[in-house]
Amino acid sequence: MTKTSGPRPRLKRVLLALTAVAVAIVTVVVGAGAWFYATADVSTVGKVDFADELRIPPLEEGEVEADGTRVFRLGTRAGETEFRPGRTTPTWGFTSPATAADGRWPGTYLGPTLRAERGEKVRVEVRNGLDEPSTVHWHGMHLPAAMDGGPHQMVEAGGEWRPHWTVDQPAATLWYHPHPHGQTERHVQRGLAGMFLVDDAKAGKLGLPDEYGVNDVPVVVQDVRFDGDRFDHGHRMMRNTGFLGDETMVNGTLAPYQEVRDEVVRLRLLNASTARVYDFGFADDRAFDLVGTDGGLLGAPYRTDRVLLSPGERAEILVRMRPGERTVLRSSPPGGGDFWQSRFAGGDDSFDVLELRAAGTLRPAPAVPARFGDVELPDPADASRERHFDLRTSGINGQPMAMDRIDATVERGATEIWTVRNRDGITHNFHVHDVQFRVLEVDGEPPPPELRGRKDTVYVPNGREVKLVLRFDGPADPDVPYMYHCHLLSHEDGGMMGQFAVVNPGEQAGRPPGGGLEHRRH
Numbered sequence: 001m002t003k004t005s006g007p008r009p010r011l012k013r014v015l016l017a018l019t020a021v022a023v024a025i026v027t028v029v030v031g032a033g034a035w036f037y038a039t040a041d042v043s044t045v046g047k048v049d050f051a052d053e054l055r056i057p058p059l060e061e062g063e064v065e066a067d068g069t070r071v072f073r074l075g076t077r078a079g080e081t082e083f084r085p086g087r088t089t090p091t092w093g094f095t096s097p098a099t100a101a102d103g104r105w106p107g108t109y110l111g112p113t114l115r116a117e118r119g120e121k122v123r124v125e126v127r128n129g130l131d132e133p134s135t136v137h138w139h140g141m142h143l144p145a146a147m148d149g150g151p152h153q154m155v156e157a158g159g160e161w162r163p164h165w166t167v168d169q170p171a172a173t174l175w176y177h178p179h180p181h182g183q184t185e186r187h188v189q190r191g192l193a194g195m196f197l198v199d200d201a202k203a204g205k206l207g208l209p210d211e212y213g214v215n216d217v218p219v220v221v222q223d224v225r226f227d228g229d230r231f232d233h234g235h236r237m238m239r240n241t242g243f244l245g246d247e248t249m250v251n252g253t254l255a256p257y258q259e260v261r262d263e264v265v266r267l268r269l270l271n272a273s274t275a276r277v278y279d280f281g282f283a284d285d286r287a288f289d290l291v292g293t294d295g296g297l298l299g300a301p302y303r304t305d306r307v308l309l310s311p312g313e314r315a316e317i318l319v320r321m322r323p324g325e326r327t328v329l330r331s332s333p334p335g336g337g338d339f340w341q342s343r344f345a346g347g348d349d350s351f352d353v354l355e356l357r358a359a360g361t362l363r364p365a366p367a368v369p370a371r372f373g374d375v376e377l378p379d380p381a382d383a384s385r386e387r388h389f390d391l392r393t394s395g396i397n398g399q400p401m402a403m404d405r406i407d408a409t410v411e412r413g414a415t416e417i418w419t420v421r422n423r424d425g426i427t428h429n430f431h432v433h434d435v436q437f438r439v440l441e442v443d444g445e446p447p448p449p450e451l452r453g454r455k456d457t458v459y460v461p462n463g464r465e466v467k468l469v470l471r472f473d474g475p476a477d478p479d480v481p482y483m484y485h486c487h488l489l490s491h492e493d494g495g496m497m498g499q500f501a502v503v504n505p506g507e508q509a510g511r512p513p514g515g516g517l518e519h520r521r522h
């Protein structure tokens with residue numbers, strides 16, 4: 001046999017070289033992918049020294065005028081905040097008489113905790129001390145659309161805005177933050193957020209811990225990343241969820257501990273992060289009582305060891321402590337999505353968030369009532385209409401937000417069923433202004449206990465469908481819309497938002513001004 005069919009030596013060499021190059025490329029690509037994957041999860045578990053006493057936002061109770069109106073004065077300002085000893089970071093914050101009077105509160109990051117009672121008339125005198133326009137939205141509050149602080153209520157730099165309304169909803173942990181269209185993520189990340197607590201007589205009689213900052217503790221959780229002395233707000237590669245930080249802060253405190261002097265402490269958890277989902281529990285897996293969700297108390301305490309909060313959601317929990325012990329509020333990997341998506345959307349991340357340190361002797365706490373009473377929730381039997389919302393990063397129901405387009409016109413007093421579906425491949429949630437809704441179904445099943453209370457924001461990870469019942473109690477204003485949107489703020493800013501107007505029966509919605517700010521991007 002002659003050697004004529006085999007490759008010639010030269011061709012063989014070329015093939016070998018090409019194979020080597022191909023192998024090298026594959027190795028680099030696979031290696032880079034593996035490195036990306038391996039370094040894409042974040043954990044601070046076991047790494048936080050809890051050296052800083054938790055900062056407590058000052059309680060701002062305002063001043064009551066002769067006619068009974070409770071008046072708050074709230075300003076926005078730019079400043080510098082010392083998160084780490086000797087190092088300051090440029091930030092924004094809300095100021096008020098209470099923040100100015102509290103020597104331990106920096107006043108340049110986050111804001112005071114406003115507090116009012118059901119039935120009270122309130123007015124807020126908002127002064128914008130920034131050098132750009134912003135708004136202040138009262139997240140979870142039932143109030144007229146013109147007072148809502150959405151993108152149609154811009155406050156110019158140096159300007160003032162005086163919204164007023166009557167608090168007409170059960171006791172709850174609400175919050176406030178800016179809502180300028182296209183700019184919300186940036187304004188919140190710089191530090192503009194605070195709590196607004198509503199009290200009512202009924203909840204006040206339950207004997208729940210209610211000494212603010214002592215056994216009733218605001219826990220505003222945010223994830224951050226520092227780049228030297230500044231915040232790094234950049235979105236990382238493949239992080240289509242938005243900004244994900246590599247450590248957490250509570251009330252602007254990086255490694256926080258809270259002294260506990262009572263057998264039972266109430267934590268008011270607020271996920272004020274812009275994109276991150278937390279699955280809160282304790283390092284020792286102790287059980288706690290979930291007593292309240294976004295819009296108020298549950299019908300009864302629910303004993304559990306985890307509570308999942310997507311951006312904007314709140315939970316009130318009661319934690320029982322033994323003398324002298326310590327425990328850590330921890331966020332476990334919340335999961336969500338497939339393995340790749342989960343990893344890059346923070347689904348595998350975990351954080352040590354806050355250490356609770358019990359004193360050697362603890363004040364006894366009254367027993368937690370077995371039932372709190374009926375929850376004010378809309379009744380699906382009253383529903384007069386259904387709507388569907390398909391969540392996409394590019395827009396809800398195929399349309400990006402437009403300031404001058406009202407997407408849904410609802411009649412004052414109507415109850416509606418809204419089905420919200422996510423087939424987008426990435427995580428979203430859904431928030432509706434003005435109302436507290438009832439979750440009727442999650443993927444066709446009755447909701448779990450933690451979703452049976454009053455909600456204004458609901459987690460809708462990829463593949464999920466939730467059915468909500470909402471009652472729109474107005475007041476009617478055909479020209480000023482409320483918002484519904486994904487509360488992952490870069491999604492909201494990118495147009496994942498729609499507008500609804502509440503009108504009197506038979507009335508048409510108007511056409512709100514285009515605003516013009518929606519085209520401004522940073």
Ligand code: C2O
Binds near residue numbers: 137179485487
């Ligand atoms: Cu927390 Cu439309 O907002």
Ligand code: CU
Binds near residue numbers: 138
């Ligand atoms: Cu809101």
Ligand code: CU
Binds near residue numbers: 487
């Ligand atoms: Cu989203």
